[in-house]
Amino acid sequence: MQANVVVVGSLNMDLVTRAERLPRGGETLVGESFATVPGGKGANQAVAAARLGAQVAMVGCVGDDAYGQQLRQALTDEQIDNQAVSIAAGVPTGVALIVVDAASQNAIVIIAGGNGQLLPESVQCFDALLQAAQVIICQLEVPMATVAYTLERGRALGKTVILNPAPASGPLPAQCFANIDYLIPNESEAEALTGLPVNDLASAKAAATHLLGLGVGKVIVTLGAQGAVFANGQGFRHFPAPLVKAVDTTAAGDTFVGGFAAALARGEEEGAAIAFGQRAAALSVTRAGAQPSIPHLAEVQP
Ligand code: RIB
Numbered sequence: 297m298q299a300n301v302v303v304v305g306s307l308n309m310d311l312v313t314r315a316e317r318l319p320r321g322g323e324t325l326v327g328e329s330f331a332t333v334p335g336g337k338g339a340n341q342a343v344a345a346a347r348l349g350a351q352v353a354m355v356g357c358v359g360d361d362a363y364g365q366q367l368r369q370a371l372t373d374e375q376i377d378n379q380a381v382s383i384a385a386g387v388p389t390g391v392a393l394i395v396v397d398a399a400s401q402n403a404i405v406i407i408a409g410g411n412g413q414l415l416p417e418s419v420q421c422f423d424a425l426l427q428a429a430q431v432i433i434c435q436l437e438v439p440m441a442t443v444a445y446t447l448e449r450g451r452a453l454g455k456t457v458i459l460n461p462a463p464a465s466g467p468l469p470a471q472c473f474a475n476i477d478y479l480i481p482n483e484s485e486a487e488a489l490t491g492l493p494v495n496d497l498a499s500a501k502a503a504a505t506h507l508l509g510l511g512v513g514k515v516i517v518t519l520g521a522q523g524a525v526f527a528n529g530q531g532f533r534h535f536p537a538p539l540v541k542a543v544d545t546t547a548a549g550d551t552f553v554g555g556f557a558a559a560l561a562r563g564e565e566e567g568a569a570i571a572f573g574q575r576a577a578a579l580s581v582t583r584a585g586a587q588p589s590i591p592h593l594a595e596v597q598p
Contacts, residue, residue, distance in 0.1 A: 305338020306437030344554020
């Protein structure tokens with residue numbers, strides 16, 4: 297079946313330790329557990345969209361190693377089309393070193409590996425996937441040129457284009473903004489993109505207004521337990537977050553993005569799609585790991 301959601305982005309093997317707290321500089325901590333878990337923001341969003349009802353294809357790149365094989369297989373297991381996930385010789389598969397503390401907060405360091413080999417031409421080769429899609433999703437764990445190309449091509453094809461600007465270390469190239477229908481940053485990403493502090497509803501609205509002024513269609517700032525702020529130039533809407541006891545917040549943002557995209561792709565109105573994504577993300581934080589934490593459609597329907 298043709299994919300209605302296409303994700304262009306990263307695949308990482310997550311190397312996850314749990315410890316009482318995050319280590320300080322120069323400190324060695326004794327951890328509590330270790331696991332290797334399929335992750336990467338792109339692959340997580342693809343898995344979320346698939347589990348939450350979409351037909352999904354992924355465009356990405358892994359290294360020619362065991363992690364790469366496992367990550368491609370993880371997509372296959374979810375019925376995600378991985379024909380456009382290439383295998384690059386001579387580079388390792390992307391990895392993420394993750395520490396999760398007792399308060400369920402995490403710290404993550406990523407090494408791009410194969411993700412750094414995903415070039416605009418890699419996307420061009422699979423233009424038929426973009427042409428068939430309704431929704432196209434990008435993040436920032438692959439080269440910026442590839443993201444910029446995909447956003448531009450998605451806009452030219454008249455698709456719904458979503459950018460989750462994660463991780464964000466500074467402003468985006470100015471020409472990208474006009475090609476984005478939905479920009480979905482969290483607090484720190486909204487701050488990095490705008491230079492404005494973002495930590496509550498008022499500051500999220502200010503950052504969203506700034507981003508709309510740069511040419512983005514609509515903005516959804518996710519604020520964790522404080523919910524999400526939607527802005528579209530006509531006004532704002534606050535979506536409170538479902539109350540849950542967090543175990544691990546890794547991939548909560550990815551679950552929101554994938555769930556939101558899946559709901560849009562099946563024709564849900566955007567407010568309903570945001571609430572659906574929030575319910576899915578709330579469930580994901582009650583479970584450990586990236587892809588293992590992502591819920592299925594039947595768990596999220598009201
Ligand atoms: O968003 C969570 C993801 O960020 C993890 O799975 C890790 O791979 C990093 O990319």
